[in-house]
Amino acid sequence: MVGIGPKQPPSRKGSMHELPQDLLQHIKRFEETFTVDTAKLKEIVKHFVKELEKGLTVEGGNIPMNVTWVLGFPDGEEQGTFLALDMGGTNLRVCEITLTEKKGAFDITQSKYKMPEELRTGTAEELWEYIADCLQQFIEFHHENEDLAKLPLGFTFSYPATQDYIDHGVLQRWTKGFDIDGVEGQDVVPPLEAILKKRGLPIKIAALINDTTGTLIASSYTDPEMKIGCIFGTGVNAAYMENVGSVPKIAHMNLPPDMPVAINCEYGAFDNERVVLPLSKFDEIIDRDSPRPGQQAFEKMTAGLYLGEIFRLALKDLLESHPGTIFNGQNTEKLNKPYLLDASFLAAIEEDPYENLSETADTFHSQLGIRPTQPELEMIRRLAELIGTRAARLSSCGVAAICTKKNIESCHVGADGSVFTKYPHFKARGAQALREILDWAPNEKDKVSIMAAEDGSGVGAALIAALTLKRVKAGNLAGIRNMDDMKTLL
Structure with a gap:
């Protein structure tokens, strides 16, 4: 400080x-x-x-102010084992995070993979296959010969995405020098899940998040004074918690006006x-x-x-x-x-x-x-x-x-x-x-x-996956698309 x-x-x-x-x-x-x-x-x-x-x-302003469907901060009591996938501007990171019984504590295992330069201007299929390769390598190395049940994944996708649901995200535009065909304007969750399913990997995406949102949530997990999460790296961005009543563009959903929701500003634009x-x-x-x-x-x-x-x-x-x-x-x-x-x-x-x-x-x-x-x-x-x-x-x-x-x-x-x-x-x-x-x-x-900050792209992604499952269990289904899949993860 x-x-x-x-x-x-x-x-x-x-x-x-x-x-x-x-x-x-x-x-x-x-x-x-x-x-x-x-x-x-x-x-x-x-x-x-x-x-x-x-x-x-x-919708359509220079700064998109994307609603993330992360509804509130963690209380430190979250528990369980979660995967986190972090696709940044330079590296791809796969983490396994266990939120332990001790309040605000966690264990983390991770591997880092460099994003190949040619991938930045390649095809959508090449991108998803590469990500699946990295996930598969990680699972096979850390869980060899283990019979795994479904693993909830928090996917940190650090690019501007419109999210009508927390387990969904349509890429608005590539940033950080990426220009991959066939991804803009598409939901990035189904093609990745389809490849994971084809490979027999027991992974379900519980939450798609931005690294700034992850930073906000991970930092607040250990410090209640945290109100804003920022990234100053290959790109720049911030996230903070807004009251639903101060977000006129989702007024039609008739949600409680004092309900908190994390906003991914995407203010690089x-x-x-x-x-x-x-x-x-x-x-x-x-x-x-x-x-x-x-x-x-x-x-x-x-x-x-x-x-x-x-x-x-x-x-x-x-x-x-x-x-x-x-x-x-x-x-x-x-x-x-x-x-x-x-x-x-x-x-x-x-x-x-x-x-x-x-x-x-x-x-x-x-x-x-x-x-x-x-x-x-x-x-x-x-x-x-x-x-x-x-x-x-x-x-x-x-x-x-x-x-x-x-x-x-x-x-x-x-x-x-x-x-x-x-x-x-x-x-x-x-x-x-x-x-x-x-x-x-x-x-x-x-x-x-x-x-x-705490590790937002890893720990933050796991925490948001945990928070999402926690509210599914409590019956708060706002901003969740695939209810059946979510229930199988409980």
Whole structure:
């Protein structure tokens, strides 16, 4: 947790005065491009709140505000053994989770499988067969020669899906660089269950969830102060609990207005209309050359998938617009390859502990074949710092918007994802942005604290499967499609 008045990471501006004048001008230009001041943050949050409300009111808004049919938080008494399948942007993970008798405790066994690159643009059948392969391997390894009864599965499918039921989800659109034919507009549960059945695997999908919803539920399992679950990783997103009465688009279902329901915001698509976000020309290029131009505007400025590419484009622009200014006489051909650099490249630069930035020099030489001068290293460091800071500050706008909309004055926010857990200073920069947006007094303790989440994609998926079966048993069947299958799992 960030404490009182989070200490900001040291900026290297102090070592800039010795740089050549032309490099200083370029740094100044980068600072103008990537700096987001308090007034802009507040303007973004104001528009963000309107978009959240619009998504709850009508279908088809930029921010879908998907109803998940997760109806309430766990009480810590949930028990049983559940499978969890986590399909993220980079890896596929299979977990077996036992919720034990001890309140809020669990045991977990898991295996991770890398999503093959060719799968991202392959066919639906290839995707479901690959997932079934991984599940089968896991079951055969951990339960060899065991006669298993039906295993309830929580499927974490971290892509925007419309859910009329908790055991169903129609993919709205691919994100995170995926573009697999034959899946968009389709329910993703039946084709996977059909392949599992064909293989004789005793697995039934009890709940389809998003990783943010899982993060929210898993974090609240161990911390009752948790009110929001966030992902800051390959993509960005958040989930929180809303009262049914505040979701006009499901008013026709005549559910109790005070019944809680988790909302998966899918706010990576915030401001697709380009109303308020401070887009740079590099953001415009990323959008233009992406598989889905015009979509996921917010995500493309803040998510790990894009930070290294923004950095590459900024350097490439400098090389082309002012030839001879940097890396003079060296072969910079490698910088022409899109997405060659990822967020970990920037993280390594920001983590370089040496005054002479020797680790950054080594990284540039090993990955790009370039030997930067000392002044160039200072500029590189400042550029990485600016891009990382902008991402953290903009990311806080989503959290601030949910707090503003819900009138939440204080809470914990469970955050997961590689950028949150591994990118240096991301937490401190985000906390500082929240202080500015929400107007906390200089010495006031943070009221909204963003902290590392429990394993939402694994433990959260298992908990939601458990919560679903628990309410089937209690006769609360709202948002459940396949009642017969659910009853066989009890």
